[in-house]
Amino acid sequence: MSTAQPPPGASRPGGRTARTRQAVLDAVFEELGEGGYAALTMEGVARRSGVHVATIYRRWRSVEGLVCELMADLSGGIPLPDTGTLRGDLRALARSIAAFYTEPRYCGLLEAVVSAAARQPEAADVLRQFFDQRLRLAGSMVPRAAARGELPEGADPDEVVAALGAPFYYRLLIARRPVDIRLADRAAEAAWVAARAGVFAPAAGTADGVRDGTDAVRDAAGSVRDASGSVGDTADPA
Amino acid sequence: MSTAQPPPGASRPGGRTARTRQAVLDAVFEELGEGGYAALTMEGVARRSGVHVATIYRRWRSVEGLVCELMADLSGGIPLPDTGTLRGDLRALARSIAAFYTEPRYCGLLEAVVSAAARQPEAADVLRQFFDQRLRLAGSMVPRAAARGELPEGADPDEVVAALGAPFYYRLLIARRPVDIRLADRAAEAAWVAARAGVFAPAAGTADGVRDGTDAVRDAAGSVRDASGSVGDTADPA
DNA sequence: GACCTAACGCGAGATGACTCGCGTTAGCGT
DNA sequence: ACGCTAACGCGAGTCATCTCGCGTTAGGTC
Missing domain, CATH: 1.10.10.60 (Homeodomain-like)
Incomplete structure (x- = not known):
C-alpha cells in the first residue's frame, strides 16, 4: 500500500x-x-x-x-498460502480474506469500488482487472494440488478461487452482514469439496460430467435437463 | 411486479x-x-x-x-422449484436466477440496489430484508430434502441457498461479467455437493465436523488449524 | 546557485441537483 | 352532482458540487 x-x-x-x-x-x-x-x-x-x-x-x-x-x-503482493495441501491452502486463504474484510476500511473500500464500478466504466475496468489478477495469482494453488493428485484433472483455477471468494462478497454486499471465521471455514470447505468432486472441471456445458465420491449423483437429472434453453427468456423468477 | x-x-x-x-x-x-x-x-x-x-x-x-x-x-411470489430432489431443486433455482440476471434491466437493478445500499442505511435495510426473505422462501427445499434423507441432519437452509446464489453475485458485481447457464449448473452442483458433505451443518465453529463421502478428508488439518485466532488482526492479505 | 516549468493554492464563477410555495387537477365521500 | 382535499404541475429560488484562470511554490536541470 x-x-x-x-x-x-x-x-x-x-x-x-x-x-x-x-x-x-x-x-x-x-x-x-x-x-x-x-x-x-x-x-x-x-x-x-x-x-x-x-x-x-x-x-x-x-x-x-x-x-x-x-x-x-492494493494490487502489490498477495501472500499466497502454500501449506502443502489444497484444503489447507483454501482455508488459509479464506481466513486471510476474512481478516482482510474484518477491517472496516477495507469493507468500505469494497463497497466504494463496487459502487464506483456501477457508475463509471473505467472503474468497472479497474475492478475487473484487479480481481482477475487476484484470481490468477491465487489460482496457482490449484495446479500444485493437481500435480499432487488431490484433484481430478482439468480443474479450472479461476473457478476454484472464485468459488472460495464468492461467499464473502455475498455476505458483505448482499446479505450485508460482517464476515467471520465460520464463514471462512465453510467457504473453504465448500470450495474444496466441490473441487474434489470435479465441479470445476471444464466438463462441457452442463454439470452432468461431474465425478464425485458419493453415490446418488444421478437422481434429479431428468426433471430439470429439459429446461436447458430457458436462460434466454425474460421470465421473472422473483 | x-x-x-x-x-x-x-x-x-x-x-x-x-x-x-x-x-x-x-x-x-x-x-x-x-x-x-x-x-x-x-x-x-x-x-x-x-x-x-x-x-x-x-x-x-x-x-x-x-x-x-x-x-x-419484486418481493411478491418467488416460484419455488419442487422437482422431487434437492439436486434438481438447486439446479432449477440456479437456472431461474441465471435467466433473471440475463435481463439487463435486472442486472442494472442489482447494481443500483447495491450501490444505493452503500450510500443510504435505509436502502441497506431494504436490501437485507429482501434477500433475507428470498433465502427464507427458497430455503424450504432444504428441510424437504432432509426429510427425504438426502442430506445429513442440521443443514442450514440459509447457508445452502446463500451458497447457491453467491457465485452469481460474484460474477456480476466483482468479476463483472455476464452470467450464463454453465455458471448456474456449476453453482447448483457445488452447493449440492457441499450440502451433501455436511458443510452447512452447524458443526460448532470450524469445519472439522464435516462428513463427506470421499476419503482423504483429514489431510491438511494440522498446518492451518493453529491460525484460528488470526481474524481479529488487521493484517493485509492483498 | 539560477532558471524553467509542472504542480499546487486560491477564489470567483458556472452548472446541475434539490426544495419551496402556490395554483390546479382529480380521487373520494356525501 | 357537489364540495373537500390529497396529490400533482409549475417555475423560481437555494445550495452543493465542480470548473476555470491566475499567481505562487517547489522539483528538476544545467
Missing part, C-alpha cells in the same frame, strides 16, 4: 507530487473507515489531507477516480 | 396516485436497462415517465428511494 510508484508518464515524480498523492489516498482510506462510502466526499478528503479541493479534482476527476487508484494500490 | 399495492397509510390509493407511481417505477426500470445505474437520473425518469421532477422528489426523496421501492415491488 505504500509502494508510491509514480504514474509512468509523470514528468515530475519526486517530492511534492508523491507526497500529496499519498496524503490524499490515506485520507480517502481513513474516510472510508468512518462512515463508509456514504461519508466519502471530496471536501472531506481535502480537509483531512490538507490538499486543496481543486487539486484533487484536477488529478482524480471524481471520487470514483480516487477509489480506483486506492484499489489499484 | 405489477401488484401495485398502495402504501398502508395512503389516504387516496386509487387512480392517479397509483398511475403515476407505476409510470415512474416503469420508467426507472427502463432507464436501468439502458446505461444501467450510471444513466439513472431524476430528470431522465421524469422525462420518460411524464411525471414532474418535483413530484418524484416529493414521494421518493432520491434515486435510492426509487430503486428501493422498485426492488421491494
Whole structure:
C-alpha cells in the first residue's frame, strides 16, 4: 500500500507530487473507515489531507477516480498460502480474506469500488482487472494440488478461487452482514469439496460430467435437463 | 411486479396516485436497462415517465428511494422449484436466477440496489430484508430434502441457498461479467455437493465436523488449524 | 546557485441537483 | 352532482458540487 510508484508518464515524480498523492489516498482510506462510502466526499478528503479541493479534482476527476487508484494500490503482493495441501491452502486463504474484510476500511473500500464500478466504466475496468489478477495469482494453488493428485484433472483455477471468494462478497454486499471465521471455514470447505468432486472441471456445458465420491449423483437429472434453453427468456423468477 | 399495492397509510390509493407511481417505477426500470445505474437520473425518469421532477422528489426523496421501492415491488411470489430432489431443486433455482440476471434491466437493478445500499442505511435495510426473505422462501427445499434423507441432519437452509446464489453475485458485481447457464449448473452442483458433505451443518465453529463421502478428508488439518485466532488482526492479505 | 516549468493554492464563477410555495387537477365521500 | 382535499404541475429560488484562470511554490536541470 505504500509502494508510491509514480504514474509512468509523470514528468515530475519526486517530492511534492508523491507526497500529496499519498496524503490524499490515506485520507480517502481513513474516510472510508468512518462512515463508509456514504461519508466519502471530496471536501472531506481535502480537509483531512490538507490538499486543496481543486487539486484533487484536477488529478482524480471524481471520487470514483480516487477509489480506483486506492484499489489499484492494493494490487502489490498477495501472500499466497502454500501449506502443502489444497484444503489447507483454501482455508488459509479464506481466513486471510476474512481478516482482510474484518477491517472496516477495507469493507468500505469494497463497497466504494463496487459502487464506483456501477457508475463509471473505467472503474468497472479497474475492478475487473484487479480481481482477475487476484484470481490468477491465487489460482496457482490449484495446479500444485493437481500435480499432487488431490484433484481430478482439468480443474479450472479461476473457478476454484472464485468459488472460495464468492461467499464473502455475498455476505458483505448482499446479505450485508460482517464476515467471520465460520464463514471462512465453510467457504473453504465448500470450495474444496466441490473441487474434489470435479465441479470445476471444464466438463462441457452442463454439470452432468461431474465425478464425485458419493453415490446418488444421478437422481434429479431428468426433471430439470429439459429446461436447458430457458436462460434466454425474460421470465421473472422473483 | 405489477401488484401495485398502495402504501398502508395512503389516504387516496386509487387512480392517479397509483398511475403515476407505476409510470415512474416503469420508467426507472427502463432507464436501468439502458446505461444501467450510471444513466439513472431524476430528470431522465421524469422525462420518460411524464411525471414532474418535483413530484418524484416529493414521494421518493432520491434515486435510492426509487430503486428501493422498485426492488421491494419484486418481493411478491418467488416460484419455488419442487422437482422431487434437492439436486434438481438447486439446479432449477440456479437456472431461474441465471435467466433473471440475463435481463439487463435486472442486472442494472442489482447494481443500483447495491450501490444505493452503500450510500443510504435505509436502502441497506431494504436490501437485507429482501434477500433475507428470498433465502427464507427458497430455503424450504432444504428441510424437504432432509426429510427425504438426502442430506445429513442440521443443514442450514440459509447457508445452502446463500451458497447457491453467491457465485452469481460474484460474477456480476466483482468479476463483472455476464452470467450464463454453465455458471448456474456449476453453482447448483457445488452447493449440492457441499450440502451433501455436511458443510452447512452447524458443526460448532470450524469445519472439522464435516462428513463427506470421499476419503482423504483429514489431510491438511494440522498446518492451518493453529491460525484460528488470526481474524481479529488487521493484517493485509492483498 | 539560477532558471524553467509542472504542480499546487486560491477564489470567483458556472452548472446541475434539490426544495419551496402556490395554483390546479382529480380521487373520494356525501 | 357537489364540495373537500390529497396529490400533482409549475417555475423560481437555494445550495452543493465542480470548473476555470491566475499567481505562487517547489522539483528538476544545467
